[in-house]
Amino acid sequence: MHVGVDVGGTKVLAVEIAGEGDGLEVVSSAQVPMPGRNASDAEVERAVADAALEVAAGRTLTGVGVSSAGLVDREGEWVRFCAHLPWRDAPVRSRLAELLGVPVVLDNDANCAAYAELAAGSLQDATFALMITIGTGIGGAIVLDGRVVRGANGMAGEFGHVQVVPDGLACECGLHGCWEQYCSGRALERVMRVALGSHLDGPQVAALARDGDRIAREAFATVGTWLGVGIAGLVSAYDPEVVVVGGGVSAVGDLLLDPARHGLARALQGAEHRTIPGIVPARFGPEAGAVGAALQAVAAG
């Protein structure tokens, strides 16, 4: 069997998929906590293997797809850099293949998410499109003629580290004012901490917002407005027909996406003289990266 594993800043998510097209679905999944940014490379790789083996549940693995945040090289061998993971110039694909004893394919998480949405989700009919995943940070992918554009070194789509505030908030990547400092799970937690003086994690804020809590809804509106402003810049740059949003933070749906739509309309040059692209949820939501990784593992045979 093939398993897809998504490696994010707070957790490792592994999935088993079945079916195809509109029938494609996640039939089982497993989640293990990320050992953290200060963990060793080996601890992170162990967590990836553990999640994959938990989904396999004793069945024989034949291939594993790995979806990683950060800068993955064009050949899918290395994770060069990730603000939220310990890997630095690490040969992740070969290490995991050795650890698991099966073929492994490695790709950037948002590229994997776009792969899943192209195959069976919200990008099935897309020509020019953008995929944005909002979790611990922001991941991104550019779709052109129905394919993911990888860039000269495989690193296209790293929208999260575009500076949106000069001398702004310090980012884990070492820079200041990166978009993901204002629009991400971490940003959501910070907004709530400022408002309440106590720590809630993303899922807790989402639960409050769904229950109608005013402060939690305002926190999503703040993050969502930043999402829309950032998307406006990307629309000026790429002129996509649609923008698909996935990742854990997007699970609240319109509580995030409606403020984003308003932010986009307000911050887009010449908005009244052009078509404004829709902002739509990823069909596979927070699981899109893992699903895309599983699909790539299947495609690799």
Added chain:
Amino acid sequence: MHVGVDVGGTKVLAVEIAGEGDGLEVVSSAQVPMPGRNASDAEVERAVADAALEVAAGRTLTGVGVSSAGLVDREGEWVRFCAHLPWRDAPVRSRLAELLGVPVVLDNDANCAAYAELAAGSLQDATFALMITIGTGIGGAIVLDGRVVRGANGMAGEFGHVQVVPDGLACECGLHGCWEQYCSGRALERVMRVALGSHLDGPQVAALARDGDRIAREAFATVGTWLGVGIAGLVSAYDPEVVVVGGGVSAVGDLLLDPARHGLARALQGAEHRTIPGIVPARFGPEAGAVGAALQAVAAG
């Protein structure tokens, strides 16, 4: 004969070209002042025709290529919006064809510049690349597999109106904090006005800087650093192998591009773990748009 005409915020530049590849050159040119943002559409169109006819100098025109700042539609019929020109949802191609009595092709100025650099300039060997033109504002084009990516509506590459400072300087486009407010001919003039209390236009500042004037050089360094910071965001997003810079402000060369290279290296996520693309001058410099428009007119027959 074919003529290429570039319509910018302060002037209309028409060129006649000859030769091809490394031998391609501008053999004559003419320049007329832009009537200004508050002029009528007809006055701007008259200026375009005047510049084309001045280059023709009595010879018979067979086709004209027009390179315009702003949002040009995918079919090259309309200028939808431009912060620095009066056209709003204007059928510019057909109007100019009628006025001049010859076939006219219309495209965005930075797309034209990229077309020229791909055919015979700094983009000849490029696969993934970005073209940035800095004049009154900023124009941009995205090159993929040796071709200009047009986006869903033909409007890709409008980098100048990406917000880089929240609630920043008011932009002619109606938004605030657009990149071109910090990195353009207008920005250069503003920096000098603040430093000196008097107005100098871009070419005057460039002449001072070439003569070693400290304040003028610092003004280019300020604008160049903003250029580099903006390019860093585009590199994160698109991962190009090279960034080509043209437009009038780029005529000073390394006085602008060296600060941009430093700004890029400082503002790029994971810079020490990746290849940093070069920032190189456009071969056709401030004339790239007009040259590309002429080439497109020739190609159209």
